[in-house]
Every structure is written in C-alpha cells, then in structure tokens.
Amino acid sequence: MNLLHNDVITAFLRLPMTLRILFISIFIIATFGITITFIEPNKFPSFFDGIWWAIITTSTVGYGDYVPDTFLGKLTAILLIFIGVGFISTYFVALATTAVSKQNAFLEGKSTYKGDNHIVIIGWNERSKALIKSLILEHSKASITLIDASLEKNPMPDSIHFIHGNPNLDETLIMANIAGADKVMITSDQGKDELHADMNSILTLLAVKGLNPTVSCIVEILKTEQVSNAKRAGADQIMETNSLTSFVMHSSLSSQDTMITFLDLLNQFKEKKLEIVPLQDREFQKNIDYITLSSHLLKEGKLLLGVKREGHTFFNPTAAFPIKAGDKVIVIT
Template sequence: MRSLPQQMLLMFIRLPLLVRTFLIAVSLITFFGIIAHFIEPESFPTIFDGVWWAIITASTVGYGDFVPNSTIGKITGILLIITSAGFLSSFFVILSTAAAARQNEHLEGKMTYKGEGHYIIVGWNERSREVIYSLVNEQKSATIALIDETLKKNPLPHSPVHFVQGRSNQDDVLTRANVQSAIKVIITADPTKDELQADMNTILTLLAVKGLNPRVETIVEILTNEQIANATRAGADEIIQTNMLSSFVMLQSLASQDIVTSFLDLLYQLTEKKLVFLNAEQDMLEKDFAEMSFLLLQDGRLLLGVKRGGATILNPPQPFSIEKHDQLIIIT
C-alpha cells in the first residue's frame, strides 16, 4: 500500500512533460517570492510583491521596481536565477517544440479530424482535386477530409482540407477522418493500380466505410463493369463509371467531332449550373411531362427527364404523366 506522498509523486511523474516543467517552475518562483518577502519585508512589503519580483527575475526581464538590498536577499536572487530561470526557459522550449510537432502532425496527416458534417474524399488525383475546388467554391462553409496513402503531407495546406495519411480501407484511418460524423464519402479509383485492383480496393474501402457508418451516403468510382454488382452489394449509393463515359466520348468522336465538342461544351456549362432532383409534389401529380416542362421553364428551370424507381427516363415519349415518388431531373 503506497503512502499519500508516494501516490502524489506517482501522479506527478505520469503528467506530461510540459505540465511537469510548468508546475516545477511555478513552484520554485512562488517559493523564492515568499522567501524574499520574509527575508526583506521592507523591500518586498507583501508576498505578492515577492512573487512578482521572482517572476520578473526568473524571466530575465528585470523591471527594477523591486530589488533585494541585503546579501542574503541577493543570494536568494542568484539561486532563483540558477534554478527557476532554467525551468522557465525549458517550459517555453517544450511549448514551442510541442506546437511545431503538432503542426507537423497536421501537415503529415497524423491528426484526428474533430469536426462534423464534413465530406470525405478518398484518393488524391485530378478528379478529387476538381471536386475539392468545386466544393470549396460553391459551399464556403464546406469542410473536407482527404484520405490518401501516397502523399507525405497535405497537398492543400491553406484550404479547409484536413489531410489523413494512410490506407483508406483501415478502420483507424477512417476513424481519424471521423467517418462516423461525415455526411458524404467520395471514393475515387486509385490511378497507381490496374483497373481490377483499383476496383477491389474501392470496394474494400466502401465496406470499411459502411461498417463504421452504415448511414453515410457514398459515391464510388468503378472502372470495370464486372465490379458494379459488387459495389452495389457493398452498399454504394451512387456508382460512377468513368471508363464508360470516356468510351462514349471516344465512340461519338468516331462519328463526328462536332458531336463530341457539343457534348463537352454541355458538360462545361453544367459546371456553372446545377443538376438537381426535385421530388414530385402533390400539385405536379397526373400532369403531363410537356405541361410540367413548360411550367418549370417559366421559372428558369429546364426539365430533362424523370427518375422513376431505378430507371432514368430522359425526354420520355408522349403522353407521359408525372406520378407519385417520381423525381424530376432539372437544370437550375
């Protein structure tokens, strides 16, 4: 059974080095301030005056408003400088070192993100770069956690991007990105792997994300058609087939360059506008698609089609009535 002093000593030893150094410095300064008051009460009328003199002396500022006049008082000052000044200097050195280490940990992606309601983007590439720039420009308050194992430090240190270094399919890495509090996770394909390996890595990351936060909305990039079903089974809310889009553009370029140019121009214009889904309201039900299109166009909104269940119907054949649970695809 340890005695009370032993328990207190053990508790003191377990404190962080910064706290221990600070407590030692404060204790020594307070001790010498009290001693100075009792040695020379005429020079240090109150204990506070003695402590004030000890702080100024230990910090080597030396205002000169309180000074010891006796020999023993001067010896006390010498002992104060030899002991307390060293601990006080050590405290500030440790403090600055800790601040620098914390900053390095933040840049190197070793710190845990504490925010909530943020986006998580997996993988650093041109696609994720554009997504981050768009989010930052469109949503000034958006916060983003970027996960990547190839980067050594934050590629965007002056933006609202918290970098997390590590493999995205590991629980501890996703926890450092605070996936439990994220509102959306975007998983991009790893360009350093072949297509099948990239898709497998994407699905593993998706499984890890859904295991930690089943409710978070996930958008995944899949390169091969064979892995679309696996991504769906793993819980992907949206699947983007970038290879299919690229193949479509290439195929259309064989027929006519003008078609591709117009298609790309349309995509560029969409970046300045917003493609949204509008749930069919009560007053929209049973209305004809053409009539609904005319009404929306008067408000400056272009109706492209309808999402009904799992099917997306663009420019549906007439007559076509809006039904309950339909989602209108609109450009605003």
C-alpha cells in the same frame, strides 16, 4: 492518504510535457514570490509584489522596481534565477517544439481529424484534385479529408486535412473520423491494373462500411464485371469511368457535332449547378403536371430536366406527366 498522494503524482505524470513544465514554473514563481515577502516585508509589502518580482526575474526582463537588499533576499533571488529561469526557458522551448511537431504531423498526414459531417476523398489523382477544387469553389468552408498512401505531404494544406496511410486499414479510417463523415468518395488507384484497382476500391468500401454502415459512398469502378461486387459491398453510387469514357469516344465518332454540344453542356455545369430538389419543399406540390411545374421553375431561372420518383428517373416526360408528392425534380440553376 498515501494512495491519494500516489494518484495525484500519477495523474501529474500523465499530463503533456508542456503542462507539467508550466505547473512547475507557476509553483516556483508562487513559492519564491511569497517567500521574498516574508524575508523583506518592507521591500515587498504584498504577495502580489513578490510574485510580480519573481515573474520579472525569471523572464530575465529585470525592471528593477523591486530589488532585495538583504543577504538572504539576494540569496533567494540567486536561487530563483538558477531554478526558475531554466524552467521558464524549458517551458517556452517545449511549447515551440510542440507547435512545430503538430504542424509537421498535420503536413505529413499523421494527425487525427476531429471534425464531423465532412467529405472523405480516398486516393490522390487528377480526378480527386479537380473534385477538391470544385468543392472548395462551391463551398469555401467545405470540410474535406484526403486519404492517400503515396503522398508524403499534404498537397493542399490550406484547404484539406490529409491522412497518410492505407485506406483499407481501420486505423487509417479512424484517423479520418470515418464514423462522423457525411460522404465518402473512393477513386480508382491508377498505379494498379484495372482488376486490382477495382478489388482495392471494393476492399476499401468494405472497410468504410464496416466502421460506418450508413455513410453515403461513391465508388469509381473501372471494369463492368466488378459493378455487381461493388453493389454487394454497399456502394450507394458507382461511377463507371471506362464506360463513360467509351460512350464519349463512341459518340464523337458517330456525331461530332452532337458530342461537342454535349461536352459544352457539361462545361456549363462548372458555372451552373445541377440540383435535385425535393418537391415537398414547394408550395405548388398538388395537382400539377410537368409543363406547369416547368413554367414555375423557369420564372425562378431554373431549367427543369426531369423527375425522380421511387428510384426511377424520368427525363423530359410528356407535358401532362403528373407530379406527385414525394417526387424530386432535376433542375439546372
């Protein structure tokens, strides 16, 4: 019996402060409410009337519809006011404090993300900022978690969940629920030189894959020499930012008109959507060539750019290029 009693006390003490104060307040209200019905049964004909009086008294509302007349009844009311009002006030103060603490923890990146199938973006910079805005415009209910060690507060509290910490550490990734993430984007740290930025990105990739080997990871790499290391670490897709920038600059020097057209095409992607669609979802998947498939898609308002097959991409193949089951088509919608 003593062991059961100790277990109950231990379980009670482990409850959050707000719940403990609430249970104590309910116990006090019930005890005094029932007691007053025994002391003054004429004034308080039922237990409900007594409990109603106790609630009104401890909340300091004081309607006056039930008032004790006897000395013992008034003494009970005095004790209730001294004991009950203090606990009720403490409960609401603790409740407000807890709400404020949780809000501050959310803004400061100290609260754990508890959702699943979310997108984790590592690193706060202009690229990740633009990416988050694009994701929100595309899917207003997109679940996005940002991990960054340099920010002090959530930069977009209405749109994302923020985790403040080093993304190389397991405890930070666990707070972001990396095990339940759908995709991870690792951006390069602009505060470091290119080599150390790449090393930091690869180390973060290793930490992510260690906790969730199956999650799709997109990694930004600055130096071409580190691409092979990123692949060994398990990167599913690598963004060579410097190579892409050099290509654009070189093309601008070679043919300004061509590059302006290319950049205009990229800007169109902000309004239109580039999609890779599995062919098996389509009704005309058998005995069809590239030009026939292109005609079908044009009728749906989609421009066919190419075909993906077994890891290879074929852009604008010949008109007679055969389309096979299992192919994926690259279209602009």
